[in-house]
Amino acid sequence: MDAKNSVKVSDGPDHSPRSCRVQIASSEHTPFDFWRIVFEGFIAGGAAGVVVEAALYPIDTIKTRLQAAHGGGKIILRGLYCGLGGNLVGVLPASALFLGVYEPTKQKLLNILPENLSAIAHLTAGALGGAASSLVRVPTEVVKQRMQIGHFSSALNAVRLIAANEGVRGFYAGYGSFLLRDLPFDAIQFCIYEQLRIGYKLAANRDLKDAENAMIGAFSGAITGAITTPLDVIKTRLMVQGTKSQYKGSINCVRRIIEEEGSSALMKGIGPRVLWIGIGGSIFFGVLERAKQILAGRRADLNKE
Incomplete structure (x- = not known):
């Protein structure tokens, strides 16, 4: 548990607890161990990311196929684990990198900002963590989604053909739209989570x-x-189009989807997405907090020796 967000109850003059004066304890005098925080963020984030991806991959595949289908295209329910192995190779470093940036950024900002601006620390740290991890997440997502819709038979085949036909830029197809989605997503999700935890602890x-x-x-x-x-x-849509170049950027993609399929097409896959991310959030944050507690316990044991 972060010292900044630890809960304490102020005592009265007679040292009796007064529950009506719950407050957030300040970490002003806690030393900021940057590399320890980065390392523990890497370990906890990597573990949480891999567990979620492995557990919920079929739901993600269904969501991708729903979104990639044009009009009333039929959704195939075979091969729901297609591309899982290759995806985990990318998810592990991406999740580790996200938490490795998020945790020290969050804790540093919490030490600097007043307590009533903690949401800014969480929003900023989430966005920066997402930006850093996108360097790994985008190529992983491109390969994964093209395998999910049947473009390639294996991750190695996908990497080889994308490199040959599209070059390095092919691995970053839809990069702008990815950032447009994931920076606000990461910032909002982690801010909501952290703020709710603070409120729950206080209550x-x-x-x-x-x-x-x-x-x-x-x-x-x-x-x-x-x-x-x-x-x-x-x-x-931008990631799976490949060399067809059906859409010329995010704005053109939105315009064509609305013109050809109606505005409701922009909400395709919302059911599997909410289910996937809801369950995924439960697993991810549950594993994350447990991993952080284990690492903190090991650190405390080492300090005693």
Whole structure:
């Protein structure tokens, strides 16, 4: 648990607890160990990302196929794990990189900003973490989504053919739309999660249990997933088009989808997306907080020796 967000109860003059004066303890005098925070963020983030991706990959495949289908295209339910192995190779470093940037950025900003501006720290850290991890996440997403819709038979085949036919730029197809979706997504999701945890801790006057962290993670993921669905549809269409160049950027993609399929097409896949990210948020944040607790416990044991 972050010292900045730890909960304490102020004592009265007679040292009796007064529950009406719950406040956030300041980490002003806590040393900022940058490399430790980065390392633990890497470990916890990588573990959480891999567990979520492996558990919920079929739902993500269905969502991608729904979004990629034009008009009333038929959705194939075979091969729902297609591309999972190659995707995990990218998800592990991407998730690790995200938390490796998010955690030290968040804690540094929380130390600098007043407590009533903690949401700014969470929003900023989420956006910066998303920007850093996008360097790995976008190529991984391009390969994964093209395999999910049947363009390639294996990740290695996908990498080879994309490189040969489209060059390095092919691995970053839809990069702008990815950032347009994921920077606000990461910022909003982590801000909602962190702010709800702070409020819950204050109300409960204790640390949260695993189930409570998971519940808050599910809520923040589902809400954020729903409101960013149109951005996800645009990102998917741009990433899977390959050399066809059907769309000329995000604005052209939106215009053509509305003209050819109606505005409701921008909400394609919202059901699987909300389900996937809601359950994923529950698992991700549950694993994340548990991993952070384990790492903190190991650190405390080492300090005793």
